[in-house]
Amino acid sequence: MTIQPGHALEDPFGGIHHIYANSKAMNGLTGGQYEDGAVFVFDLLDYDDSDNAIVETDRKRLDVMQYDSEKFSKTGGWGFDTFVGDSKTERLKQDVVAACFGCHASAEASNFVFSQYRP
Numbered sequence: 001m002t003i004q005p006g007h008a009l010e011d012p013f014g015g016i017h018h019i020y021a022n023s024k025a026m027n028g029l030t031g032g033q034y035e036d037g038a039v040f041v042f043d044l045l046d047y048d049d050s051d052n053a054i055v056e057t058d059r060k061r062l063d064v065m066q067y068d069s070e071k072f073s074k075t076g077g078w079g080f081d082t083f084v085g086d087s088k089t090e091r092l093k094q095d096v097v098a099a100c101f102g103c104h105a106s107a108e109a110s111n112f113v114f115s116q117y118r119p
Helices: 023-031 096-110
Strands: 015-021 039-050 053-067 078-084
Touching (some): 015 023, 015 053, 023 039, 023 053, 078 096
Antiparallel strands (some): 015 039, 053 078
């Protein structure tokens, strides 16, 4: 997906979206239930829109969603973290868990996951 200016989710999700899933997350996408160790990564990239082409540029953020039914029981089993740009240590300066789960709570029917498997 690419969110462009004018979309309701432009701030903070404007840009090109890539979603990655490990094998346990893929099993959850296809079977409906997630097991401990399932991980999704949301890679948000800025882009240049010129000459009738949209081209990826800098990474804006990298969000990680990890399933551990006991450790993250208060948030449906999911833990959340966000890294700024290409950093492996700099985190978003806000309550990421509250912000992320606040939105993901609306996807309770799909185990708090927005992504869907497309074969």
